Amino acid sequence: MAEQIKNLSWFPGHMKKAANELASTLSRVDLVIEVGDARAPYSSLNSYLDKMIQGKKKIIVYSKKDLADPQKTKLAVEAFKEEGIPAFVLDFKNREDISNLLHFLGGIKSTKALKYERYGLATPPLRAMVIGIPNVGKSTLINSLVGKKKASVANKPGETKVQTLIKVSEKLELYDTPGILQPNYDDKNALRRLAWLGSLNDQAIPIQDIMLSLTDFLLKNYKESLYSYYKIPSDKELNKETFLYAVAEERKYLLSGGDFDLNRAGEAFLKEFRAGQIVKCVVDDVKA
Ligand SMILES: Nc1nc2c(ncn2[C@@H]2O[C@H](COP(=O)(O)OP(=O)(O)O)[C@@H](O)[C@H]2O)c(=O)[nH]1
Ligand SMILES: [Mg+2]
Structure with a gap:
C-alpha cells in the first residue's frame, strides 16, 4: 500500500512558505502553543516545527477530548508532563476547559514582562503563537479563548491561510497560523492516521x-x-x-x-x- 502515497503530496508549497513565515515571526513571541489532536497524541505533533522552535518555551494543547479515548490520551499526556512539557487535553468548545487554559496562560510571565516589572512599568501582553498540523483546532482554540469568532474555522485542512495576530485581552495576544505538516514521515502509517482524522488534503492519499x-x-x-x-x-x-x-x-x-x-x-x-x-x-x- 505504501507506494500509493506519492512523495510529498501532503506537503504543498504553501506549507513550506508558511513554515518560513512562522520562523521569521518566532522572535516576536514569548511562547509557542502546539495544538495536537487527542485522538493521535503522537502523530498529530510536528517534529519539523518542533526543531524550528527550539529554545522557545512550548506547551502542548490537545483538542477534541470529547472525541478521544480518555484513558489512552491520559497515558500519552502523562509522559509529556514527565519530560517537563506542560500538556493539556481539552474540548475546545467547553467553557470550563478553556478557562482552565486561560488561567494557566495568565500565570506565565515572559522574560520581557519580568524586566518591565522590575522597572515598575506596565507589563506587555504575553504573545503566543498557535502552531500545529491542519485541522486540529488552532483557530477554534483562539476563538474560544477570545470568546468570539475572530479566526476562521472549517472542518477541512487549509482553512487558515495567513498568520494573524489576535488580541485575547490586555494580557494575551495570539498568532493564528496555517496548519503545517512534516515534509518527512518515516512512518507512512502516521500519515494514514492523520488522513483518517481529516488533517491531510483529500488528494494526498x-x-x-x-x-x-x-x-x-x-x-x-x-x-x-x-x-x-x-x-x-x-x-x-x-x-x-x-x-x-x-x-x-x-x-x-x-x-x-x-x-x-x-x-x-x-x-x-x-x-x-x-x-x-x-x-x-x-x-x-x-x-x-
Ligand atoms: N469535537 C470537537 N471538534 C473540534 C474541537 N476543536 C476543533 N474542532 C473542530 O475541528 C475542525 C477544525 O477546526 P479549525 O479550528 O479550523 O482547525 P485548524 O485548521 O487547526 O485551525 C472544525 O470543524 C472545528 O469545529 C474540539 O475540541 N472538539
Ligand atoms: Mg485554522
Whole structure:
C-alpha cells in the first residue's frame, strides 16, 4: 500500500512558505502553543516545527477530548508532563476547559514582562503563537479563548491561510497560523492516521487506501463498537474489503441498478468516524 502515497503530496508549497513565515515571526513571541489532536497524541505533533522552535518555551494543547479515548490520551499526556512539557487535553468548545487554559496562560510571565516589572512599568501582553498540523483546532482554540469568532474555522485542512495576530485581552495576544505538516514521515502509517482524522488534503492519499486502512484498524482495535454502530450481527465475519458492503446493506444504500452504493457507504463511514460517532478512539499506539 505504501507506494500509493506519492512523495510529498501532503506537503504543498504553501506549507513550506508558511513554515518560513512562522520562523521569521518566532522572535516576536514569548511562547509557542502546539495544538495536537487527542485522538493521535503522537502523530498529530510536528517534529519539523518542533526543531524550528527550539529554545522557545512550548506547551502542548490537545483538542477534541470529547472525541478521544480518555484513558489512552491520559497515558500519552502523562509522559509529556514527565519530560517537563506542560500538556493539556481539552474540548475546545467547553467553557470550563478553556478557562482552565486561560488561567494557566495568565500565570506565565515572559522574560520581557519580568524586566518591565522590575522597572515598575506596565507589563506587555504575553504573545503566543498557535502552531500545529491542519485541522486540529488552532483557530477554534483562539476563538474560544477570545470568546468570539475572530479566526476562521472549517472542518477541512487549509482553512487558515495567513498568520494573524489576535488580541485575547490586555494580557494575551495570539498568532493564528496555517496548519503545517512534516515534509518527512518515516512512518507512512502516521500519515494514514492523520488522513483518517481529516488533517491531510483529500488528494494526498488515495481514498481507497484511507478507507481500507481505517477499516482494518477499526476491525482490529474497535470491532465491537464498529459492529454495534452499523448494526452488524456479531457472528458475521467481515474484513476490510467486505465491510463497506455490510454498511451499504444495512443502510440500504443502493445504486439504480440494484448494486450497493459503496461510495456513499464510504463517505458516510468516514464522516461518522471523524465526528466520533462510531467510537471515541486513539489511533496511535499508546502503550500502558
Ligand atoms: N469535537 C470537537 N471538534 C473540534 C474541537 N476543536 C476543533 N474542532 C473542530 O475541528 C475542525 C477544525 O477546526 P479549525 O479550528 O479550523 O482547525 P485548524 O485548521 O487547526 O485551525 C472544525 O470543524 C472545528 O469545529 C474540539 O475540541 N472538539
Ligand atoms: Mg485554522
